[in-house]
Each structure stands twice: as C-alpha cells, then as structure tokens.
Amino acid sequence: MGRMGAQNSNGFDGRHDKSSGPSVALFVTCLVDLYRPSVAFSALSLLGRAGCAVAVPEVQTCCGQPAFNSGDRKTTEAIVRRFLPEFMKYDYVVLPSGSCAGMFRKHLPDLFEDDEVMAEQARSLAAKSYELTSFLVDVMGFDEVQSGFRGRVTYHDSCAGLRELTVKAQPRRLMASVPGLKLVEMADCEECCGFGGTFCVKYPEISTRMVDNKIGNIERSGAETILAGDLGCLLSIAGRLKRQGSPIKVRHVVEVLAEPATRPAIGEKD
Amino acid sequence: MDPRSLEFRQQSIAALSNPQLQTALGGIKTGWAGSRSRAALAFPDFEGLREQGRCIRDHALANVGTLLEEFERNLQLAGGRVHWARDAAEANEIIAGLCHDEKAKSITKSKSMVAEEIGLNAYLEAQGFQTIETDLGEYIIQIAGQRPSHLVGPAIHMTKDEVADLFARHHGLPRKEEGAELVGEARQILRDYYLNADVGITGANFLVAETGTIITVTNEGNAELTQGLPNRHIVLTGIEKVVPTMREAFVLLRLLARSATGQAFSVYTTAITGPKRKGDLDGPGKLDVVLLDNGRSTMIAGPFREMLRCIRCGACMNHCPVYLAAGGHAYGWVYVGPMGSVLTPNFVGIQAAHTLPNASTFCGKCEEVCPVKIPLPGLMRKLREVQHRGRHNSRTARTLMAAWGFLAVRPPLFRLANRVAGYSMRLASRGRGRADRLLLAGNWTASRSMPCPEGETFMAQWRKRRDPPA
Numbered sequence: 046m047g048r049m050g051a052q053n054s055n056g057f058d059g060r061h062d063k064s065s066g067p068s069v070a071l072f073v074t075c076l077v078d079l080y081r082p083s084v085a086f087s088a089l090s091l092l093g094r095a096g097c098a099v100a101v102p103e104v105q106t107c108c109g110q111p112a113f114n115s116g117d118r119k120t121t122e123a124i125v126r127r128f129l130p131e132f133m134k135y136d137y138v139v140l141p142s143g144s145c146a147g148m149f150r151k152h153l154p155d156l157f158e159d160d161e162v163m164a165e166q167a168r169s170l171a172a173k174s175y176e177l178t179s180f181l182v183d184v185m186g187f188d189e190v191q192s193g194f195r196g197r198v199t200y201h202d203s204c205a206g207l208r209e210l211t212v213k214a215q216p217r218r219l220m221a222s223v224p225g226l227k228l229v230e231m232a233d234c235e236e237c238c239g240f241g242g243t244f245c246v247k248y249p250e251i252s253t254r255m256v257d258n259k260i261g262n263i264e265r266s267g268a269e270t271i272l273a274g275d276l277g278c279l280l281s282i283a284g285r286l287k288r289q290g291s292p293i294k295v296r297h298v299v300e301v302l303a304e305p306a307t308r309p310a311i312g313e314k315d
Numbered sequence: 316m317d318p319r320s321l322e323f324r325q326q327s328i329a330a331l332s333n334p335q336l337q338t339a340l341g342g343i344k345t346g347w348a349g350s351r352s353r354a355a356l357a358f359p360d361f362e363g364l365r366e367q368g369r370c371i372r373d374h375a376l377a378n379v380g381t382l383l384e385e386f387e388r389n390l391q392l393a394g395g396r397v398h399w400a401r402d403a404a405e406a407n408e409i410i411a412g413l414c415h416d417e418k419a420k421s422i423t424k425s426k427s428m429v430a431e432e433i434g435l436n437a438y439l440e441a442q443g444f445q446t447i448e449t450d451l452g453e454y455i456i457q458i459a460g461q462r463p464s465h466l467v468g469p470a471i472h473m474t475k476d477e478v479a480d481l482f483a484r485h486h487g488l489p490r491k492e493e494g495a496e497l498v499g500e501a502r503q504i505l506r507d508y509y510l511n512a513d514v515g516i517t518g519a520n521f522l523v524a525e526t527g528t529i530i531t532v533t534n535e536g537n538a539e540l541t542q543g544l545p546n547r548h549i550v551l552t553g554i555e556k557v558v559p560t561m562r563e564a565f566v567l568l569r570l571l572a573r574s575a576t577g578q579a580f581s582v583y584t585t586a587i588t589g590p591k592r593k594g595d596l597d598g599p600g601k602l603d604v605v606l607l608d609n610g611r612s613t614m615i616a617g618p619f620r621e622m623l624r625c626i627r628c629g630a631c632m633n634h635c636p637v638y639l640a641a642g643g644h645a646y647g648w649v650y651v652g653p654m655g656s657v658l659t660p661n662f663v664g665i666q667a668a669h670t671l672p673n674a675s676t677f678c679g680k681c682e683e684v685c686p687v688k689i690p691l692p693g694l695m696r697k698l699r700e701v702q703h704r705g706r707h708n709s710r711t712a713r714t715l716m717a718a719w720g721f722l723a724v725r726p727p728l729f730r731l732a733n734r735v736a737g738y739s740m741r742l743a744s745r746g747r748g749r750a751d752r753l754l755l756a757g758n759w760t761a762s763r764s765m766p767c768p769e770g771e772t773f774m775a776q777w778r779k780r781r782d783p784p785a
Contacts (some may be wrong), residue, residue: 073773079733080766082773101777106729112720115712116699118719127724208679237636241676243712248674248759249673250328253762254640257675284763287749295766312747312766 047122066096067136069180074145075107076276077297081311084276085263087139087303088177092255097137104131108145113152114242115131122156122163129166132152138174141299143206143275144242149174151209176206177299178274182215189221193305195225199268200298201259202235214272216298226301231266233258238273240281263293270294270310272301283312316434316462319647320659324597327641327674335474340639343471348633350577351684358573363716369688371563372624375555376615382524382557382604389527393589395524395602399442401574404435408434410516410549413603419444419513421614425538426450427518428627429551429607431463432650432662434727435516438543444636446516447508449537451501458485463650464643466629467575489624505537515541515599519552520626521567521603525560528588529604530569532581539585548599554606555615561586567626570686572596574628622657624687631681631691637674646671653681653691660698669707672698730774737768 069092077084085101092099105128110119132138140146153171157164181187200220205213220226239245239255259282263271271286271293273279283295294310309315319326330336355361375382387397398413401408414422422439424430424446436457439446448457452470456463459481463469475494482500483490491497517538521530528549531538542548545705558564564586572578591598614623632638632652643651648668650658656671672695681691702708722729743750749764756765770776 075729075733078730078773079737080768082769082771085773085777101774103774104726109723112716112723114696114699115708115716116696116701116703117716117720118700120716120723122724123720127726171518204676204680205676208683234390237676237678237680239636239676241678242677244495244673246756248324248637249758249761250324250331251637251640251674252676254331255636256763258636267318280766281763283766284749284759287764287766288762289749308769309748312749312764315746 046177056188066098068134069097069099069137069139070132070135071099071101071216072105072108072132072138072140072145072149072174073101074140074142074291075103076185076280077141080280081276083277084141084299087297087299088139090303091177091181091190092139094190095181095185097185100135102128102131104128108140108148110148110152113148113244118156125153125156125167126163126241127161128290133166133170136173138170139177139180140174141177141274141297142263142277143203143210143212144277145178146176146179147205147209147231168291168310176210176212176274178208178215178219178302179212182218188218190219190222192223192302193225194223194301195305196270196301196302197227197229197268198233198270198272199263199266200234200272200280201238201263201273203233203273203278204237206274207235212274214276216272219302220261220298223301229266229268231262231268233262236262238278238282240277242277248282252281253285254279260285260289260291264291270296270301272296272298274298279311287312316431316437316648318663318667320663320671322647323641323645323670323674326645326647330642330645331640333478333642334641336472339472339474340642343465343633344639345500347467347576347629351574351633352577354573354577354579361573364566364570365686365688367566368626368686369624370557371566372687373627375558375563376411376620378559379554379557379615382559383554385524385541386522386527386557389525390589390602391527393527394592395527395589395604398603398605400605400607400609402609403607406433406551406605406609407435407438409605410551411439411444413547413549414439414442414444414514417513417601419521419547421508421512422446422514422516423508423512423541423545423565424448424453425468425515425517425533425541427516427551428463428649429518429553430516432609433551433607435551447505447512449535449541450533451498451535451537454501454505455481461656462644462649465632466627466651466654468629472644479565509540509544512541512545514547514549515543515545516549516551517542519550519556519604521564522552522557523559523561523564523571523586524557526588527556527705528561528564528586530564530568530584530586531569531771532584532670534576534578534582536583539583542585542587542599543597545599547601547603548587550604552604552606554608554611564734571626571628571764574630574684574686614661619657619661619694621659621689622654622694623655625658626687627684628686630686631689632682634684635675636678637676641674646674653695657689657691657698660701665698665701665705666707669698669702672696672702680682688726730772732770734775737772740767741763741770
C-alpha cells in the first residue's frame with residue numbers, strides 16, 4: 046500500500062494529530078467503500094501529502110443522494126441528521142465524488158425547512174465541504190502530485206462536479222503535474238454518460254444509448270484509460286466497456302494522481 | 316388529448332430502434348444546439364442577458380394579475396377584446412363561439428402549443444369547422460395525423476423522404492424530391508387557404524401590458540398571413556406570457572431566437588396592437604385574445620412558479636441527452652423534453668405523468684442553457700417529491716428505498732450490508748472482476764457487466780489497519 050501519509054494514521058475517528066494543516070474529514074462515499082477502496086486510500090494519501098490532518102469518521106454511510114433524488118426528503122434528512130454533528134467538528138469535509146460533494150455543497154442547505162437549527166448547521170457544513178480535486182487545488186493550493194503513473198488518458202467531466210461545483214480545471218491541473226500522463230481530450234467530454242443514479246435502472250435503454258455515445262467518444266480519442274471523478278459514472282462506463290470486451294481501462298482520477306495505479310482497473314480481473 | 320406519458324419507457328424503446336428518428340434527432344445536436352452555442356459566444360454578455368431575462372420573467376409572474384388587467388385595458392382601448400378562460404373546455408367554447416359568430420367556414424391557424432394543450436383543432440373540427448395549420452411543420456403533422464415532437468420544429472422527427480411520400484399521397488400531385496420543391500408545394504396549397512379564411516388563430520410569444528400589444532415570431536411569415544388576412548383574428552395564449560413594456564419584450568426576443576436556433580432574431584417578429592383602424596391598408600376587422608389559465612395560476616402560487624418563466628425556445632430539449640435519444644413523442648403529451656417533464660405533470664396530474672420527472676439523469680445541461688435560468692432539475696426533483704408523497708412510485712421502489720434508508724442511518728448495519736453485498740458480488744464474479752448476472756440488477760446487467768468490488772470494503776480494511784491484531 047505504501048506510505049499513506051503520516052498524519053492520517055492517528056487521524057481516525059476525529060482524533061486528528063497536531064499537524065499545522067487543517068483538520069479534514071474524509072467522506073468516503075458508499076460506492077467507494079463498497080467497490081473501490083483504493084480510491085479512498087489514494088484520497089488519504091493525497092490529502093496527507095497536501096498537509097492535512099485527515100480522519101475518517103465512523104458514523105458515515107451515504108450522503109443521502111439516492112433518497113434526495115428519489116423525492117424522499119424524510120429519509121434524506123434522517124441520514125444527514127445522523128452524520129452531520131460529527132462532521133461539523135472538522136475544518137473541512139472532503140469527498141472523492143462530484144455528485145456526493147454536490148449533495149453536500151448545493152443540496153444540504155435546501156433540507157430541514159422545518160428545523161432552523163439543523164438548517165443552519167447544514168448550511169455551515171455545506172460551506173466547508175469540497176470535492177477532492179477542487180479541495181486540493183482551490184483550498185490547499187496543492188497542484189503538484191508525485192505520481193509514477195504513465196499512460197494516455199481521457200477525462201470525463203461528471204455532470205454534478207462540473208455543473209454544480211465547476212470542477213473542470215482542477216483535475217486537469219493535477220493530471221498535468223504527472224510527468225508520464227498524457228491527456229487527450231475526447232469530444233463532448235462534458236456530456237452525461239447516462240448513469241444518473243437510479244435513472245440507469247429505470248430507463249436502462251436510454252442509459253445504454255448514452256453510455257454508448259460516451260464510449261464512442263472515448264474510443265475515438267485514442268486513450269488507453271478513461272478517468273473521471275465519480276464512481277457512479279465509472280461503474281457504468283466500465284460495465285459497458287467490459288461487456289463489449291474493450292481493453293480500455295477505467296479508473297477514478299485520484300488513483301493515477303496518488304500512485305502508479307498498478308492494481309487492476311475497474312471491472313478487470315484481479 | 317389523453318396523455319400517454321406513463322408509457323414513456325416503452326415509447327422510448329420504440330424510438331431508440333427507429334433509425335430515421337435517430338438521424339433526425341442527431342441533426343438537432345449539430346444544428347440548433349451548435350448554432351445556439353455560437354450565438355451565445357458571439358453575444359457580448361449572454362450570461363448577463365440570461366440574468367436579465369430571468370428577472371423580467373420573475374417580475375412579470377409576481378405581478379401577473381396587475382399586468383394582465385393593464386393589458387386588457389390597453390387592448391380594449393386599441394379596439395380588441397380579452398376573454399378569460401379558466402380551463403381547456405372554456406377556451407375551446409369561447410373560440411368556437413367566436414368562429415360561429417363569424418359564420419366561419421375556413422379557419423387558418425399559426426403554430427400554437429397552447430392550442431395543442433387544449434386540443435383546439437379536434438374541438439373545432441367536431442363543431443364542423445375546417446382548420447388548417449400554416450406553419451410548415453405543423454401542417455405536415457396535421458395532414459399526417461400526428462402530434463408535434465418538438466416546440467420549435469413540430470415535425471423534426473420526420474425525414475424529407477417521409478414528407479415527400481406524405482405530400483404525394485395527400486395532395487395527389489407528383490412526388491417531389493427536393494426540400495425547396497416540397498416547401499413550394501405546401502406554400503402553393505396554403506395560399507388559397509390564407510385568402511379564403513374567415514378566422515385566423517395564432518398564439519402569442521409575448522403580451523405587452525403597457526400597450527396592449529401581441530407579439531408573435533415565426534421564420535415563415537405564416538403568423539402574419541394568418542392574423543392579417545381574415546376578418547377575425549383570435550389569439551390564444553397562456554396568462555404567463557405578459558410582460559410590462561416593449562423594453563422587456565425585446566430583451567426576451569433577443570434571448571428567444573438565440574436560444575432556439577442560434578439566430579440573432581427570428582425572420583418575422585410582428586407586434587400588433589388592436590384590429591384594423593380607419594386608414595389601415597390591411598389587418599383583421601376584429602381582434603379577440605383568449606387568455607388561458609388551465610392550472611397556471613395554481614403554478615404561480617405554488618412551488619412550480621419558476622417553470623412559467625419559460626419562453627418556449629426549446630433549448631432544454633435540444634441539449635437534453637434523454638430527449639435526443641427518446642424523441643418528443645415518447646413523452647406522451649404536448650410538451651416534451653425537460654420543460655415538458657415539469658409542465659406535463661403540472662397540467663395533467665402527477666399520477667398520469669410521474670414517469671417524466673424521472674426521465675432525467677439530472678445532468679443539468681437544460682438549466683445551463685435555459686435563457687431564463689429555470690432550475691429544471693430542481694423542479695423535476697420537487698415533482699419526484701410529489702410522486703413520493705402521493706405513493707405513485709412502484710411498491711418495489713418504495714420497499715427498496717425504505718430498506719436502504721433503514722440501513723443508512725445505522726452505520727454498523729450499513730457496513731455489514733456493504734460487506735455482504737461485496738462478498739456476494741465477488742462470488743458472482745468468479746475471479747473475473749465483474750459479474751454478468753446479479754440478483755435485483757437485471758436492468759443493469761442487460762447491457763452492462765457489473766464491476767465487482769476490489770476486495771474488502773474500505774471501512775473493513777481501514778479498521779484492520781487502525782486496530783492491528785495483537
């Protein structure tokens with residue numbers, strides 16, 4: 046696993062160390078927890094190298110987005126209520142996902158219409174929550190990553206990160222600091238991949254058409270690897286590519302920023 | 316017209332396997348959407364203009380009652396009349412009554428989405444009137460017996476060849492090949508209708524309160540011939556179209572054409588104030604404006620007011636990846652694309668259209684291009700809340716959501732469930748890194764493999780690292 050950033054080893058459960066850097070709570074996100082733990086380890090590594098004292102609060106499960114986007118505010122608020130007090134203790138909350146970070150920054154302030162105390166806390170949590178690449182570049186001014194990754198990649202701008210949080214330049218700046226990484230932009234890199242949370246199982250035919258459009262653009266770019274900052278999109282793109290037997294590799298962008306990314310890509314054999 | 320929005324998924328599947336339709340939809344992206352981006356870039360401060368548009372529409376909606384009364388007064392001063400219609404049935408009756416008064420035999424009509432909303436053509440035909448659509452696209456779908464599939468290009472779903480066949484069949488003339496010939500043929504036929512019409516019915520893009528003026532825009536000039544030649548001109552429009560003065564109307568006109576087709580201005584923009592006056596060379600003898608509510612005042616008073624900022628440019632659908640895959644007819648009613656996904660449930664009820672606000676990935680492109688900044692994904696989410704509260708979603712969806720919600724507030728259980736899910740998936744993958752069949756994931760695995768977890772969950776790995784075995 047290599048060095049995970051000296052600071053975070055004693056930064057678990059809010060017991061962050063006395064580093065001069067800010068205290069950061071990593072919200073792992075449910076998809077990363079289940080499917081791609083290496084994304085969380087990469088995030089810890091990058092945050093540590095940027096000088097943050099990182100903790101992973103135990104109370105977290107999911108940001109609530111599936112319930113929120115299904116119109117179930119009651120469940121959403123119950124979920125947020127559960128994790129909010131713990132996360133309030135940190136200087137920042139960082140998420141390795143544009144859509145979960147969008148849930149924090151843009152949508153938490155819309156919750157708790159009937160509870161002004163919670164609403165106020167939700168607003169204050171929203172203001173200190175960031176998507177990982179945007180936190181590194183915009184808040185920490187950390188845009189030189191030391192990574193041994195080599196390869197031709199293309200980058201998909203996930204919708205929520207791009208349009209809710211204007212995450213666009215930050216991952217590209219970080220990628221540009223990896224000497225062996227060559228970025229080739231695909232056509233329509235800002236167009237939705239068709240994942241859309243529950244959309245992909247409610248309307249699988251349209252979703253498949255959209256991911257096929259995306260894959261066409263990925264293939265025409267000539268990249269060996271497709272990167273993005275949201276695991277939902279990546280699972281859908283990888284699932285379709287692998288079903289078609291494509292050799293194109295699919296990875297979360299932080300994997301290549303933190304390390305040479307030698308472990309199997311998403312959907313590849315161990 | 317009865318909505319068929321609940322069949323959205325089946326209708327979209329049919330659309331996806333229709334190659335002509337897919338070619339036509341592909342043309343929207345390179346055509347109108349491309350032109351819109353160029354026009355927005357060429358304008359010195361398009362974002363500033365959008366913000367101005369939003370303010371104008373919000374102000375108008377906040378003062379809609381006052382503005383409409385002002386519009387009515389000024390229209391009366393100019394010699395016109397306003398008729399207030401609470402719903403579709405009232406509007407249809409009023410219009411049929413006006414046509415009876417005129418002893419109309421022939422009626423020309425310029426494209427109006429509100430007329431589609433109330434099913435005006437069918438109503439008038441049942442009353443024995445002959446109506447003819449004069450917008451080329453609308454004429455095509457009228458003789459084909461279809462519905463519009465796009466706000467701006469109602470026949471966008473049809474190819475030139477299909478139109479050539481339709482014209483040859485319907486007009487009984489030799490089949491034409493070229494687009495220009497087809498347009499010429501339609502123009503020739505419509506000319507007689509224009510000249511013989513007793514009543515002309517148009518919509519309105521904007522109503523100007525200060526002057527009692529009605530503004531219409533077209534690219535074909537058909538609205539001008541429809542309103543100017545017959546003895547009676549009837550305008551049918553929604554109550555939300557009013558703005559205070561010409562100044563506001565012209566800001567919106569600049570936004571409208573650019574957002575719709577990338578034009579700086581539509582080919583024909585006509586402002587009419589009252590019927591023909593003494594000394595005027597042309598114009599209708601009578602001018603009647605039918606203002607339709609049909610649920611709009613409820614929307615203005617409730618959480619969906621922002622939707623009524625809409626100026627009907629079609630940019631949201633031109634940029635919507637779902638619309639561009641499914642086409643307009645899949646939406647099953649009059650209004651389509653993202654704006655339709657918000658309007659339709661508001662007009663026909665959530666129980667008859669809850670499929671539509673779910674037909675979005677919330678990618679946010681529609682909101683990004685909307686000339687009046689309607690938060691379309693946010694409004695679709697609010698409709699999903701209405702759906703959830705009214706229990707209009709499937710029992711399976713509700714059960715799964717409830718079970719997931721139960722776990723999500725119990726971190727230890729949630730972690731256990733994640734571990735079980737991860738373990739099962741890895742078992743199902745048999746070392747291939749992905750599974751091709753999974754319980755409860757049939758809609759995913761139909762076209763995609765399910766990538767499998769790397770190993771243990773992050774939380775389990777992290778815990779081991781934190782508390783290494785002694």
